[in-house]
């Protein structure tokens with residue numbers, strides 16, 4: 152019997168970039184995200200004679216996936232599994248495919264093997280595989296903070312229905328994976344300031360979300376994003392995830408906001424730009440980004456729900 156689960160990527164508005172010392176893949180600072188709806192990872196799990204993993208139809212060796220299964224097996228009795236995952240969006244290009252991937256995987260394995268995990272437990276296992284994956288267990292606005300470093304939902308998707316227009320500016324995988332990039336940034340002289348100030352940003356963002364203050368959240372989310380990229384640039388060698396089209400999108404979004412449109416940007420460890428807006432602005436934002444040179448595809452999403460079992 153095959154078990155199917157799915158999860159959506161999430162986009163951090165207060166960014167996670169850097170790990171606490173020691174085991175368990177613990178973030179150095181809290182983060183806050185929105186979970187998307189139309190982008191998704193679907194994962195099928197079956198019994199097998201040995202572990203196999205297929206991503207988008209291709210058999211793949213994935214050390215992070217093997218480590219996640221080993222982590223689950225340190226606590227639960229889990230037989231060899233055949234795992235098949237499909238993303239309906241570009242993989243490993245700064246669109247949080249590892250977040251939706253591990254959230255769907257842990258949810259599918261939990262259901263397939265009847266492990267009886269609650270959402271918080273799934274969030275912790277997902278976090279140990281990929282920090283941002285902890286947040287994709289839940290929908291809407293989601294926080295990830297200590298001391299337990301388990302994600303918690305802040306607001307449901309329909310409580311403040313924002314819209315996200317994603318400008319894809321490069322197709323391939325990113326040049327430096329996030330874990331390696333974080334290790335590099337942790338040696339930057341900017342790193343201690345990044346960690347301490349992110350705690351303050353996180354507290355303020357929770358207030359803007361609770362009061363649904365778009366202008367406050369817009370200013371703070373751009374600040375967190377640009378500060379993270381400032382830290383990335385001030386690593387050695389510098390991490391430069393943007394291309395020319397990325398920068399053109401950021402300028403265009405700032406122009407739109409200066410003209411009164413409710414929109415702000417965020418960019419992760421890749422060249423794609425996520426424009427977060429109120430729903431009434433989405434068509435104008437899409438049109439403004441689609442005609443920029445170097446924008447090769449526009450994806451759109453609203454806010455969505457958490458990881459879920461589809462059928463078994």
Ligand code: PMV
Pocket residue numbers: 162163165166167168182249250281282283284329330419420
């Ligand atoms: O959890 P990881 O290893 O995919 O790292 C996520 C890093 C960022 O996407 C840049 C920020 C974030 O909080 O999602």
